[in-house]
Amino acid sequence: MAAITAEGLSTVYPNGVRAVDALDLKITDGELFALLGPSGCGKTTLLRTIAGLEGATDGTVAIGDRDVTRLQPGERRVAMVFQDYALFPHMTVSENIAYPLRVRGAAKSVQRETAVRTAGGLSLGDLLDRRPGQLSGGQQQRAALARAVAASAEVLLLDEPLSNLDARLRLEARTFLKKLQRELALTTVFVTHDQAEALALADRIAVMDDGRIRQLGTPREVFQRPADTFVANFIGSTPMNLVPRGSEIIGVRPEYLSPAAGGLFTGEVSIVENLGVTSLVTLDCGEDQIGYVVPEDDEPEIGATVTVDAPPARVLRYDRETGLLVR
Amino acid sequence: MDSSGLGVRRAAGFVAPALLLIGVFLVFPALWTLYIGITNYQLTGPAAANPQVVGLDNLAEAVRDPLFTNSLWLTALFVLFSAVIGQNVLGFVLAWLLRSVSPWLRRTTEGLVLLCWILPSTVVAFLWFAVLSRDTGTLGLLLGQPETSWLVQYPMTSLVIFNVWRGTAFSMLLYTSALAAVPPSQLETARLAGASGWQTVRDVVFPHIRGHVLTNTLLISLWTANDFTPFLLTSGGPNHQSEVLPVLIYRQALEGGRLGYASAMSMLLLVGNLVIALVYLRLLRRRA
Numbered sequence: 001m002a003a004i005t006a007e008g009l010s011t012v013y014p015n016g017v018r019a020v021d022a023l024d025l026k027i028t029d030g031e032l033f034a035l036l037g038p039s040g041c042g043k044t045t046l047l048r049t050i051a052g053l054e055g056a057t058d059g060t061v062a063i064g065d066r067d068v069t070r071l072q073p074g075e076r077r078v079a080m081v082f083q084d085y086a087l088f089p090h091m092t093v094s095e096n097i098a099y100p101l102r103v104r105g106a107a108k109s110v111q112r113e114t115a116v117r118t119a120g121g122l123s124l125g126d127l128l129d130r131r132p133g134q135l136s137g138g139q140q141q142r143a144a145l146a147r148a149v150a151a152s153a154e155v156l157l158l159d160e161p162l163s164n165l166d167a168r169l170r171l172e173a174r175t176f177l178k179k180l181q182r183e184l185a186l187t188t189v190f191v192t193h194d195q196a197e198a199l200a201l202a203d204r205i206a207v208m209d210d211g212r213i214r215q216l217g218t219p220r221e222v223f224q225r226p227a228d229t230f231v232a233n234f235i236g237s238t239p240m241n242l243v244p245r246g247s248e249i250i251g252v253r254p255e256y257l258s259p260a261a262g263g264l265f266t267g268e269v270s271i272v273e274n275l276g277v278t279s280l281v282t283l284d285c286g287e288d289q290i291g292y293v294v295p296e297d298d299e300p301e302i303g304a305t306v307t308v309d310a311p312p313a314r315v316l317r318y319d320r321e322t323g324l325l326v327r
Numbered sequence: 328m329d330s331s332g333l334g335v336r337r338a339a340g341f342v343a344p345a346l347l348l349i350g351v352f353l354v355f356p357a358l359w360t361l362y363i364g365i366t367n368y369q370l371t372g373p374a375a376a377n378p379q380v381v382g383l384d385n386l387a388e389a390v391r392d393p394l395f396t397n398s399l400w401l402t403a404l405f406v407l408f409s410a411v412i413g414q415n416v417l418g419f420v421l422a423w424l425l426r427s428v429s430p431w432l433r434r435t436t437e438g439l440v441l442l443c444w445i446l447p448s449t450v451v452a453f454l455w456f457a458v459l460s461r462d463t464g465t466l467g468l469l470l471g472q473p474e475t476s477w478l479v480q481y482p483m484t485s486l487v488i489f490n491v492w493r494g495t496a497f498s499m500l501l502y503t504s505a506l507a508a509v510p511p512s513q514l515e516t517a518r519l520a521g522a523s524g525w526q527t528v529r530d531v532v533f534p535h536i537r538g539h540v541l542t543n544t545l546l547i548s549l550w551t552a553n554d555f556t557p558f559l560l561t562s563g564g565p566n567h568q569s570e571v572l573p574v575l576i577y578r579q580a581l582e583g584g585r586l587g588y589a590s591a592m593s594m595l596l597l598v599g600n601l602v603i604a605l606v607y608l609r610l611l612r613r614r615a
Binding site for chain 2: 051052079080086088089099100103104
């Protein structure tokens, strides 16, 4: 169990790309932490730098009170689950799970015992003698998790843990992952480009762009009060309305807007998209397109003129120059 | 079956020239060798004009001939040390190490190793004479013992080292592409588990490239067993000490003039090749 501290951390690739740029970050002990951002934002590089698979160009990484910046990956006491799970195809599930112990020269009986115990905890008990090729995607993921857990590392790193699963399984795996992390109380960092996944899983989220952290906060903070227009745009299943007004940009989520007698925006209904329980309505307001969400069976007619408003606390103002949250 | 849409007759017309060439230069000589292997055909003399069929006498003689058994043993050593061990291991080590060095060093090394491979045998043989010969050889001068005549005093060792130098490029290239197929995430998982380089090779890399190892070993074993370049360096000498089978066969046929006997030994070499191939195919199948 350990916190992760990065100070002034930079990772520059030989081609000169600053994938991680002078970054400060503290991930507390036992936390489930998300690194969220679009592809190429440096989130995976940051994860790999914590693991030691990429060398830090500048700055330090510490796990607990150990400075691990110059340690080899194998000496850092971190375990990582890769996007493709990286199970060894020629080994059984049991041998895969026990591999970290085998490397350290643990006795065969200890290896098997640990594999059985760990697999039991991840409902893989019946699959110990199968090979990875004979497992479903979800089972493979759990086998990879079991191997990471069996390494008895202080930190668990997950690279896009859910992206290789199909949509239905993903939800199940998400719940499972959160439950497992709670049980283990293991400091866990995961990388994702899916904002919904980050919001649902994480205790705290770092939203990254261009090698830097744009915002760090709980899912609620990041969703309700995005620190700048980039985060505002990135977070949320329907993008936030960002409307320039003078020197400011007004930001308000479609979910917080509802029809009113008078209010922020008035326009003509141009598109209605069915989202299931709700529908997303797009209003043409001169140059701006405003989206708002209505309950099912409550959709306005196309072409109708509608005025929408939001509670004042839900209306955010951003500086037009810097894109930063003003209020 | 007429996938080209040409019609069988016209398709056969297109293939015929190739088949003819293969027949004349490959199939016929092979069958001819089988035939003269059972005769007492000679390069000169009465048996050259009227060869008599002697049946399996040539084979029986070869098996009892100390020159042949000596040669068979030397060929086995040559294949084992220069191909199966030398080229294989060095080729893999080069491929493995070159992954993690700077691109210019990798390209330079690969270029040099390839150069050893693509130069014509005769040129290469002269280069090695320059290195190994007595009095003026580069190696002797470098080591301060110019009186050593490496090819005469250590003929087999010289041949083995020469063949490793000569043939490693192929193994290196094959293993380079094989290693590219090992998923990086599996290598990194091993690294995170704290596996040493050797553990990673044994547990992660080797199971992935086992098929490549077998194919490579098969090819280089056959090439080495049939390699005639040793003749250019030592001519089999001194006193038959480096007379591998292709050299023995050549000397029996063209220096001794015993074409029938040499053909019979060629057949034995062919059988040896087949045995090597069968063993590897067996191993390859067991994998699947």
